[in-house]
Amino acid sequence: MNVKLKFLGAAQTVTGSKHLLEVDDFRVLIDCGMFQGLKELRLRNWNPLPVPADSIDAVVITHAHIDHTGYLPRLYREGFRGTIYCTHPTKSLMEILLRDAGKLQEEEADFAEEKGYSKHAHPQPLYTVKDVERLLPLIESVDFNQTFHLTPNIGVTFQVAGHILGAAFVDITLKGERMTKNIIFSGDLGKYEDILSPPPTAPAHADYMVIESTYGNRTLPDTDTAQDLARIIRQTFHRGGCVVIPAFAVGRTQQLLLLLKQIIQENILPPFPVYVDSPMAIQATDLYRRHLAEFNPVAAATDFFEFKTLHYCPTQQASEQLYHIKKGAVIISASGMATGGRILHHFYHRLRNEQDTIVFAGYQSEGTRGRRILDGEKEIKLLGETIPVACHVEEIKGLSAHADKDDLLRWLRNLPTAPKKVFIVHGEKTSAFGFEQVIKDELQWNTAVPEYLEAFSLFEGM
Ligand SMILES: [Zn+2]
Ligand SMILES: [Zn+2]
Structure with a gap:
């Protein structure tokens, strides 16, 4: 078994989470988010994916936020017809959020045309409400803590991440001919102390870890x-x-x-x-x-x-x-x-x-x-x-749904052994590189802050 990981988004930036995992010739996307914010980022939503959408076999969604799901209707438009897996509350939330995203895309295009403030004579939406409606039946929701299989050799388990309703981190287990390994994708992690969300579940083991770093260089003030x-x-x-x-x-x-x-x-x-x-x-x-x-x-x-x-x-x-x-x-x-x-x-x-x-x-x-x-x-x-x-x-600062530096570190410390590598994603440059330094200082683990479209070979002949 050969396993490769390519970062199609949320690399040295917060939005556009899209991690392409290739297990031999099986392709699964972990999250399928839209780029938001700076224009140069938003323009990436219009770039063709590095692999054809119809060659992607499945999508696994950590949680419903648009920076993790907002590209799905576009993926559908480009030919994706596989299954999208998520937890039950995430499915319900995605139906709300994606319908709204479709409407916003259409409204923005109409508005730009009406006001003439687009370079294009007929500005096009990234996708439409129709694309969203066609996409939604592809979503299949599953329970937390129940392993399901994408192929006989690829197992997936959602575990509680806190953050927002339905949010999960994803544990992917790969059964090779000679060994079994796992990769954890943190998605967005919540805080240990929060008025609304539960603390994240402790990860048991990770051969590779992909972790968010939204607040990787900051300790959020403990204010009232x-x-x-x-x-x-x-x-x-x-x-x-x-x-x-x-x-x-x-x-x-x-x-x-x-x-x-x-x-x-x-x-x-x-x-x-x-x-x-x-x-x-x-x-x-x-x-x-x-x-x-x-x-x-x-x-x-x-x-x-x-x-x-x-x-x-x-x-x-x-x-x-x-x-x-x-x-x-x-x-x-x-x-x-x-x-x-x-x-x-x-x-x-x-x-x-x-x-x-x-x-x-x-x-x-x-x-x-x-x-x-x-x-x-x-x-x-x-x-x-x-x-x-x-x-x-x-x-007001105390309301983040995101783990801060201390929470992220506390969560990582649950791992009994160092992962082969920790990939730091979903953070602006200062946060991602700041958190990398924290991991190096505190845990002495091997790290990487991937660049947009950077690819890594995780396992060869496993
Ligand atoms: Zn989120
Ligand atoms: Zn996010």
């Missing part, structure tokens, strides 16, 4: 996030403004709801209206509610996702009414990095208001509007216009 958020809300209401929080529909929105309920329940602030303005976040919250007992039995004891002043805005009309609220409300909307969705319209109405506050509650990739506002840019291009940024801009 509820108090931080309460302070920002109090100050904003005092100025006569509203708080707008761009939040990922999956995971972040639910964490925020837990916090806001806590702030009101513990009388840190008197009750105030909270609006969840994202159809996707509403659907995702519903899934969390349904799966919370298995996901996190501790959190499931209370219904965090209901309180008196909490309002869900499923319709466009309900969304537009929020533009007219002058003060005293908290609005949570998506997308989390302000790359699309209803949040753009809230930004359009709020960025120019001195009394309002935009609160970033999650990771903002390089090149996104979110990152540019957070970096202090005074003007932002939005919906084809240039908008001055006059509002207050704040960041």
Whole structure:
């Protein structure tokens, strides 16, 4: 058996996770994410894959986030017809997220054509809602901790990664003629201490490890996030403004709801209206509610996702009414990095208001509007216009769904022996190389930070 691994994304960057594992002539992709953020990255979504899509036999998905799944409809369009494996909650979340991604692709192309701000006369979407609908039947969901086989010699097991609902790390066991070896793909790992997600399961053994490094060079501050958020809300209401929080529909929105309920329940602030303005976040919250007992039995004891002043805005009309609220409300909307969705319209109405506050509650990739506002840019291009940024801009840091440097190291230390090599992916350069140094200093293990499209031979004649 010969085994090769090629990195088609998330190499020295966070997005576009796509790891091609070739076991003799069987090809499996671990994750199939879209590139997001900087234009030079987004353009890669249009590059042909280094292998034909119809030569890929299967896809294994760690979790539903678009940077791990958003290329799937394009893969379908290019001819992929194999099976896509994931956990049950991931399948439900993917249906929501990919349908939305298809819609966003179409809307963006239409919008660019209408406003004429594309170089192309007829800008094309990367894929359409139709592609998504055709792709979805290829998804097959399986249980956590139950090994299934892609071929008699390739076994796959999903184990709890924390992070978001359904998130798994993937243990792939390869049975060669002379020996059996395994490779672990971490996917995105959650924190050991989190209000919403459970801690990641300890990996038992890895001959090779592919690990994320989003926060590989940072220790996240151990702050009291509820108090931080309460302070920002109090100050904003005092100025006569509203708080707008761009939040990922999956995971972040639910964490925020837990916090806001806590702030009101513990009388840190008197009750105030909270609006969840994202159809996707509403659907995702519903899934969390349904799966919370298995996901996190501790959190499931209370219904965090209901309180008196909490309002869900499923319709466009309900969304537009929020533009007219002058003060005293908290609005949570998506997308989390302000790359699309209803949040753009809230930004359009709020960025120019001195009394309002935009609160970033999650990771903002390089090149996104979110990152540019957070970096202090005074003007932002939005919906084809240039908008001055006059509002207050704040960041709360304790809410990441990602393991930080200490968590990643703690997770790796579970391994009883050093992997032959640890591949460090899913981090911007400073994080990935920073984490490489941490592993070298603390564990003295063999590491590599792969480049985009770099390939490695893992086993030969095994
Ligand atoms: Zn993720
Ligand atoms: Zn990710």
